[in-house]
Amino acid sequence: MTPRGGADLEVNLAGIRLANPVLVASGTFGYGREMVRWFDLRRVGGIITKGTTLAPRAGNPPPRIAETPAGLLNSIGLENPGVDAVVREEIPFLREFGIPVIVNIAGETVEEYAALAAKLDRVEGVAGLEVNVSCPNVRAGGMAFGTDPLATAAVVRAVRNATSLPVMVKLTPNVTDIVAIARAAQEAGADAISLINTLKGLAIDVRGHRPLLGAVTGGLSGPAIKPVALRMVWEVAGAIDVPILGCGGIMTGLDAVEFLMAGASAVAVGSATLVDPLAAPRIVEEIAAYLEEEGFARVGDLVGLARRTLAGGGENS
Amino acid sequence: MRKLPDWVQEAGRVLAWREVVPGHGRLDVRAPALAARARPGQFAMVRAAPALRGGAVGMAPFLGRPLSFFDMDTTGGVVSFLVRVTGEGTRALAACRPGDVLVLLGPFGNGFPAANSGTLLLVAGGVGVAPFPPVARAAVSAGARVTALVGARSAPLVLGVRELRDAGAEVVVCTEDGSRGRCGMVTDVLPQLLDGFGAGPSAAFACGPPAMLAPVARLLEQAGLELHVSLEARMGCGFGVCRGCAVPAARGGYLHVCQDGPVFPARAVDLEAVARLWGAGTRAR
Ligand SMILES: Cc1cc2nc3c(=O)[nH]c(=O)nc-3n(C[C@H](O)[C@H](O)[C@H](O)COP(=O)(O)OP(=O)(O)OC[C@H]3O[C@@H](n4cnc5c(N)ncnc54)[C@H](O)[C@@H]3O)c2cc1C
Ligand SMILES: Cc1cc2nc3c(=O)[nH]c(=O)nc-3n(C[C@H](O)[C@H](O)[C@H](O)COP(=O)(O)O)c2cc1C
Ligand code: FES
Numbered sequence: 001m002t003p004r005g006g007a008d009l010e011v012n013l014a015g016i017r018l019a020n021p022v023l024v025a026s027g028t029f030g031y032g033r034e035m036v037r038w039f040d041l042r043r044v045g046g047i048i049t050k051g052t053t054l055a056p057r058a059g060n061p062p063p064r065i066a067e068t069p070a071g072l073l074n075s076i077g078l079e080n081p082g083v084d085a086v087v088r089e090e091i092p093f094l095r096e097f098g099i100p101v102i103v104n105i106a107g108e109t110v111e112e113y114a115a116l117a118a119k120l121d122r123v124e125g126v127a128g129l130e131v132n133v134s135c136p137n138v139r140a141g142g143m144a145f146g147t148d149p150l151a152t153a154a155v156v157r158a159v160r161n162a163t164s165l166p167v168m169v170k171l172t173p174n175v176t177d178i179v180a181i182a183r184a185a186q187e188a189g190a191d192a193i194s195l196i197n198t199l200k201g202l203a204i205d206v207r208g209h210r211p212l213l214g215a216v217t218g219g220l221s222g223p224a225i226k227p228v229a230l231r232m233v234w235e236v237a238g239a240i241d242v243p244i245l246g247c248g249g250i251m252t253g254l255d256a257v258e259f260l261m262a263g264a265s266a267v268a269v270g271s272a273t274l275v276d277p278l279a280a281p282r283i284v285e286e287i288a289a290y291l292e293e294e295g296f297a298r299v300g301d302l303v304g305l306a307r308r309t310l311a312g313g314g315e316n317s
Numbered sequence: 318m319r320k321l322p323d324w325v326q327e328a329g330r331v332l333a334w335r336e337v338v339p340g341h342g343r344l345d346v347r348a349p350a351l352a353a354r355a356r357p358g359q360f361a362m363v364r365a366a367p368a369l370r371g372g373a374v375g376m377a378p379f380l381g382r383p384l385s386f387f388d389m390d391t392t393g394g395v396v397s398f399l400v401r402v403t404g405e406g407t408r409a410l411a412a413c414r415p416g417d418v419l420v421l422l423g424p425f426g427n428g429f430p431a432a433n434s435g436t437l438l439l440v441a442g443g444v445g446v447a448p449f450p451p452v453a454r455a456a457v458s459a460g461a462r463v464t465a466l467v468g469a470r471s472a473p474l475v476l477g478v479r480e481l482r483d484a485g486a487e488v489v490v491c492t493e494d495g496s497r498g499r500c501g502m503v504t505d506v507l508p509q510l511l512d513g514f515g516a517g518p519s520a521a522f523a524c525g526p527p528a529m530l531a532p533v534a535r536l537l538e539q540a541g542l543e544l545h546v547s548l549e550a551r552m553g554c555g556f557g558v559c560r561g562c563a564v565p566a567a568r569g570g571y572l573h574v575c576q577d578g579p580v581f582p583a584r585a586v587d588l589e590a591v592a593r594l595w596g597a598g599t600r601a602r
Contacts, residue, residue: 028554028559030557030558034576050560058570061563062563062565063551064551064553064562065561067379067380069379072379079571271379274380274553274554274559275379276326277324278326
């Protein structure tokens with residue numbers, strides 16, 4: 001579906017055909033049920049579900065949200081109904097929209113990731129997996145995997161062997177060398193890299209004289225993290241061959257264009273949806289308008305453009 | 318007739334911010350789509366429009382602020398909020414001038430159950446009175462009698478009495494220092510009030526600081542009444558996607574204020590735990 005103008009918005013992300021390059025980020029869209037009250041889900045390129053675990057999880061103690069300058073901290077703790085309930089109740093609901101659904105999975109052990117991948121393999125309506133080795137809000141697993149290249153590779157290999165679905169690996173920015181982790185993920189068989197999850201942060205309640213979040217620390221998201229996310233997309237795009245899904249602080253179409261030009265093939269909109277439920281479809285429109293204004297025929301022409309310009313090879317041809 | 322979509326995003330024009338007592342104001346906003354949909358006890362997420370904040374999208378306040386409907390004028394297309402100025406977000410609301418634009422999302426939450434016969438008892442602490450005028454008006458026009466117990470620290474901080482009377486409720490005021498109405502906290506005055514009820518109220522709703530809700534629930538349980546409470550939680554979205562607004566459920570696990578609430582049967586929630594969680598950091602309202 002081309003929302004306006006003539007530009008071609010279609011992209012291919014690791015074998016998943018997206019009608020436009022805008023996905024919704026895990027954890028900021030639930031399983032889509034609430035969002036259908038806001039807009040027709042077919043207006044976005046695809047859905048990434050809330051992080052899903054083998055067993056249901058109640059999540060972390062409240063308070064789970066703290067506002068920060070240009071963003072927020074969250075410590076949800078992967079609250080979700082468990083993969084069986086998701087396969088039984090949520091996927092069939094989402095399937096009706098006919099758009100790609102990518103399930104974000106999180107485990108406490110390598111075996112759990114493999115079991116999740118096996119359960120979701122061949123589930124009608126699941127287009128791919130996003131392997132979350134980057135959640136800062138759980139005690140076991142989560143980010144612990146994503147901060148070590150060997151552990152990341154072990155998870156990716158196990159998932160790769162358990163499914164024929166496209167496998168995207170979502171990395172954490174809470175590392176010294178993102179490129180090393182991304183390389184390890186690619187070598188272990190990842191079809192795409194998703195960048196970035198939240199940055200670990202803290203807020204103090206100065207009236208209560210204690211950390212504000214029930215879980216003490218949380219993950220920072222929103223416009224505050226956009227420069228960090230862009231830098232990581234840039235570095236990783238220069239080092240690996242698989243496509244990148246860019247995410248972090250995208251509020252507008254022009255924010256998305258920055259990610260594409262840095263080397264992302266598609267983007268995911270996260271916190272923006274919390275404050276503007278229509279953000280993702282609006283960003284699709286804004287990207288289309290940009291392409292038209294600038295005379296680009298295809299959104300694919302933007303991917304890595306800033307890299308090519310810098311290298312002297314790809315001025316607005 | 319086509320059913321109205323129940324949730325809307327609306328750019329509302331500020332009609333007025335008026336300080337009603339120190340640190341608290343009434344905010345009137347022209348938002349016809351929201352006014353047409355809002356039910357008593359529901360809330361909206363309210364955010365100063367980015368254009369008002371120097372044009373920078375995403376600068377603080379980044380998140381919307383949940384506020385209960387204090388009044389909704391369907392024909393005039395106006396919604397009103399009673400706001401306690403607490404921090405940055407509510408300060409931005411207090412700085413609004415007529416004509417400023419706010420972004421409102423809603424109406425969210427399940428609201429209070431309908432009370433259309435017998436006597437409805439409302440118990441409010443501080444700005445907790447905010448959701449009650451629409452509740453009282455609906456109950457009175459459906460044929461119920463409404464008594465509201467309104468508590469505050471001292472006389473200059475008593476809120477909502479005129480609006481409740483206008484809505485047809487009988488209002489009993491109490492202040493902790495005895496400077497207006499009966500002396501004591503609502504939990505001190507509530508037992509006397511219940512004694513005076515004769516047949517007793519047929520329904521009871523409470524809203525106020527978490528530390529007040531647990532004892533109020535105990536008192537009403539002793540009186541054999543089911544209480545409904547309106548709760549607060551820090552919210553990311555207000556409409557169910559972030560899972561940020563968890564409160565401890567009585568049977569373990571969590572309930573979500575924006576979807577399961579903000580109004581809950583008191584026995585569904587672990588009110589003691591809610592009070593502990595909010596305790597240290599939140600000053601009494
Ligand atoms: C369903 C619901 C209805 C409410 N109705 C009213 C009302 O009618 N009138 C009124 O004055 N207040 C109401 N509140 C509380 C109000 O939302 C907070 O006081 C307000 O968000 C504080 O924002 P701030 O920026 O001024 O304060 P800050 O302390 O600067 O806020 C920082 C962050 O904490 C959150 N926060 C702080 N205190 C609270 C709180 N008590 N509850 C929820 N989030 C909080 C803010 O939303 C923000 O994300 C309601 C809360 C809920 C959940
Ligand atoms: C409330 C909330 C919950 C989130 N839950 C998940 C999750 O379950 N799994 C995951 O991989 N990322 C999760 N994230 C991270 C987002 O998907 C995204 O990577 C991050 O917020 C950065 O993008 P943004 O700045 O656009 O929000 C969550 C973020 C937020 C704000
Ligand atoms: S505030 Fe986001 S789920 Fe309730």
